Amino acid sequence: MSSRSLIRSPVSSSAVNGCFTYNPCPSRNYYQCSPTTNVQRLQVGRTFFPRKLRKTNQWNTSFFTQRKIVPQCSSDLSTSCREDVPNFLAVNLLQEQLNARQGTTRKVLVILNPNSGFRSSQDVFYKKVQPTLKLSGFTMEVIETAYAGHAKAIASTVDLSNCPDGIICVGGDGIVNEVLNGLLGRDNLNEAIQLPIGIIPAGSDNSLVWTVLGIRDPVSAAGAVAKGGFTPIDVFAVKRIQAGFTHFGLTASYFGFVADVVQLSEKFRQQFGPFRYVVAGFLKFLSLPKYTFEVDYLPSSQERDPELNPLTDKCREQLSGCGKVMKGVRNNDMIQDNWVSRKGEFLGIFSCNHFCKPAQGLLSPVIAPKAQHDDGNLDLILVRGSGRLRLFCFFIAYQLCWHLLLPFVEYVKVKQVKVRPVGNTHNGCGVDGELLRAEGQAEWQCSLLPAQGRLLGRHPRT
C-alpha cells in the first residue's frame, strides 16, 4: 500500500473534525470545540492568539465576535453540519487569509490514539488542540489509529513531503515510541530522524513531554507546538542480540520488577486505564520473584562527539553490529577494557535518557536526577538485591528522591549497557512504557545513537 493511500484510508481518519466554537469561560485558556453545543457566541480574547498573530488579528476579532458559528453542529462536518458549511468555509477562508498574511503555514501529520489513557484523546485533540493549531497556521491531516502498531506502520510509510513540519502524536509515550520506530525503520534515515515529533499528552503518563519540555497538559502542549522551535533529544537503541532486532526509545529501558509490572498492567488496561500500573504494581509486589542478571556497562568518559551528528555510516554500523563489546569476564564486579561487569540479583535495572519524571502522582519523584535528554549519555541505575522489604524501601526513598543514597543503589553515566537475564528471570525489556518480549535466552544491548531526534516545542532552557 502506498503511503498516500495509507494516509487517505478510511480507517477512522478525520481530517475535518473540528467545527470549533469558543468556550467563553475566561478561566480556560483555549478554544473549545463543542460538537453538540447550541448557538454559541464567539469571543476571541487576545490571550488566545499566539503572540505572533495578535497584532495582525485585531481586525478579525470583530469577525469572530459578531458571527455565530456552527449551530447544533455535529463533530463530523459531513453529517449534520451541511447547512452550516458556508459558515465553516468562512472560518477556513479566514484562516487561509491569516496564514497567507503570516506566511507561517505548517504542514503536519497528526496521529491520534483513541485508546490512550482515559480514552479521551479525541476530545482532547478536537476540542482543545486542533482549533489552536489551525489558528496558528497548521495544516493538519489527522489519522486515528485502529490497532496497536498502526502508528508505526503509518510513520514508516508516510510520504514525508506531505508532513514536512513534523508528526504530532496525540496519546501517551507508547504512541510516540511507535512513531519514532516507524521513522527510524525507514530507508531515508537521515531525513526521518530530523523530522520533528510533536506530543499532545493524552495518555496514561506522558513522562517524556513532562520531563523534557515541562508540559503535562494538552493545551500548553498545543501552545508550545504553535509557538514553534525544536528541542534536540538523544535517541537510544535497544538491541536483542540473538534476534538482531533493534527497537528505539526516547525515555528509558528497564529490566526486573518494572518490566514485569508493565507486562502485567496490559491485562488491566480496559478496567483501570491509567491506574493499571498501580494495580499491577501492587499484585507484582505481593508475588515478587527474584531477578538475576549479568550486566556489563561502559562508563561514560566524554561528551557527545559532534562529528557523529547527523546520522552517519558509523551510526549504521553501530546499529547493525553488536559493537566492540567485552566478552568472557563474568566474575562479580570485574573491570576490563573499561567495561564494568556486575552479576547477581537486581530488583531493577534502568537506563534513562532523561530524568524520567512521571506526570501523574502527588509527589514528583525522578528516577535519574542527573540525566539530561541531550548530553550524549545514558544514566544507569542498578537496584541490587531482592525481596519485598528492599523494594518497599527503594519505593519510599524514590518518592522522596533519596534513592541514590541507598547503599544498594548504583548510579553511573554510561555509553552502553548489556543485560542478560539469568535462569528463570523475566527476560523482557521495557522501553518507553512498552514491553519487548523475548523467547528463550535473551541478551539486550542498549546504546545511544550518535544522531539526535527533534521534539516540536522549545525546552524551557532555550
Ligand SMILES: Nc1ncnc2c1ncn2[C@@H]1O[C@H](COP(=O)(O)OP(=O)(O)OP(=O)(O)O)[C@@H](O)[C@H]1O
Ligand atoms: N486503536 C488502538 N487500539 C488498541 N491499541 C492501540 C490503538 N492505537 C494504539 N494502540 C496501542 O496502545 C499503546 C499505548 O498507547 P499510548 O502510549 O498512546 O497510551 P497509554 O499507554 O495510555 O499512555 P502511556 O504510554 O503514557 O502510559 C500503544 O503502544 C499502541 O500500540
